[in-house]
Amino acid sequence: MSEAYFPVESGALGPEENFLSLDDILMSHEKLPVRTEIPMPRLGTFFLDRSGGAETDNAIPEGSKLELPLWLAKGLFDNKRRILSVELPKIYQEGWRTVFSADANVVDLHKMGPHFYGFGSQLLHFDSPENADISQALLQTFIGRFRRIMDSSQNAYNEDTSALVARLDEMERGLFQTGQKGLNDFQCWEKGQASQITASNLVQNYKKRKFTDMED
Amino acid sequence: MLCEKAMELVRELHRAAEGQLPAFNEDGLRQVLEEMKALYEQNQSDVNEAKSGGRSDLIPTIKFRHCSLLRNQRCTVAYLYDRLLRIRALRWEYGSVLPNALRFHMSAEEMDWFNHYKKSLATYMRSLGGDEGLDITQDMKPPKSLYIEVRCLKDYGEFEVDDGTSVLLKKNSQHFLPRWKCEQLIRQGILEHVLS
Numbered sequence: 001m002s003e004a005y006f007p008v009e010s011g012a013l014g015p016e017e018n019f020l021s022l023d024d025i026l027m028s029h030e031k032l033p034v035r036t037e038i039p040m041p042r043l044g045t046f047f048l049d050r051s052g053g054a055e056t057d058n059a060i061p062e063g064s065k066l067e068l069p070l071w072l073a074k075g076l077f078d079n080k081r082r083i084l085s086v087e088l089p090k091i092y093q094e095g096w097r098t099v100f101s102a103d104a105n106v107v108d109l110h111k112m113g114p115h116f117y118g119f120g121s122q123l124l125h126f127d128s129p130e131n132a133d134i135s136q137a138l139l140q141t142f143i144g145r146f147r148r149i150m151d152s153s154q155n156a157y158n159e160d161t162s163a164l165v166a167r168l169d170e171m172e173r174g175l176f177q178t179g180q181k182g183l184n185d186f187q188c189w190e191k192g193q194a195s196q197i198t199a200s201n202l203v204q205n206y207k208k209r210k211f212t213d214m215e216d
Numbered sequence: 217m218l219c220e221k222a223m224e225l226v227r228e229l230h231r232a233a234e235g236q237l238p239a240f241n242e243d244g245l246r247q248v249l250e251e252m253k254a255l256y257e258q259n260q261s262d263v264n265e266a267k268s269g270g271r272s273d274l275i276p277t278i279k280f281r282h283c284s285l286l287r288n289q290r291c292t293v294a295y296l297y298d299r300l301l302r303i304r305a306l307r308w309e310y311g312s313v314l315p316n317a318l319r320f321h322m323s324a325e326e327m328d329w330f331n332h333y334k335k336s337l338a339t340y341m342r343s344l345g346g347d348e349g350l351d352i353t354q355d356m357k358p359p360k361s362l363y364i365e366v367r368c369l370k371d372y373g374e375f376e377v378d379d380g381t382s383v384l385l386k387k388n389s390q391h392f393l394p395r396w397k398c399e400q401l402i403r404q405g406i407l408e409h410v411l412s
Binding site: 004005007019020021022023026029040041043046069075076083194195197201205206207 | 218223226227229230233234235236262273274276277279280282283284286287290291293294297298301302304305307308309310315317318356357358359360364395398399402403404405409411
């Protein structure tokens, strides 16, 4: 990993996303189901199968069910629900919440939308009556899974970790990586290599690329 | 409308393994700006119609486009800012002279920024430690000795040491050199620090 590159961190687990965070931008691109509460003229061209046609000024009719990205849903939502109302995606509903409380470790959180915790936290903005249960579920799921993540990241040295991270969501993968870095730094120190000056990974990667450029 | 092009820029950067700088996507950026221009113009005309033609039902549509504009803006600003963070990392990890391959990946403005950053850093370093200044980009790992053993990884040529003698850096030759002279070259991958 580059030693001097410090990207803007995600703020999704807190009250607001970080404007400049690439992780948050990717997270807020995920979709959720919404229902329009008012017709929206001239946008029918973007949702052709919903469009009311030319007589309605190409409107998306009231009461349409759409899948919109989080950023758009957030932008159009207000507490009077004048433009749209938001439904909870399945994995944050009662059914799945029970599965998580039974055994959080078996679930493939990467498949359930790779930003499970971040997206779930930002969902709380939509004032659903289930908010208290959702936040409890997010917390308890994480608590259930954390032990395994910590253990595996601290004990997998110099091996292929793809099986260990396959079912982790993005935030958990970040945690795993941090754990691995700590482990590697410690091993390096133990071997007495902590004072060895090295070419940074950045430089080594550029050198590798140069070879392929020359072969073209 | 749903900012797919802007998302492509963000994904491209996110994919580049930790800290690497991909080529500046001038084309992609131009397309995003064009999309923003189209959205803005559509909104302008709809706002006029809403005000003078009494079409208040257009307001949700205007809001929709406005959200898209803000999203495109966010993606482009984050793209440009993250690139600057990567370019800044280059100064610390590579040194003040970048290889040509990297320079081609930067836009003219980014090159400008890099030069300004270099200058600011140099001015700051000169202001530390009394008359001589202090090079804070050195000794990134705690030094254990003044002189270190290095092995040459590729041919570099003549290299002058402080007391005037010069050393020929040929591939696989080993030398015992002052730490502060070699640090740069080790970080650039030309020499290898050998631990005894």
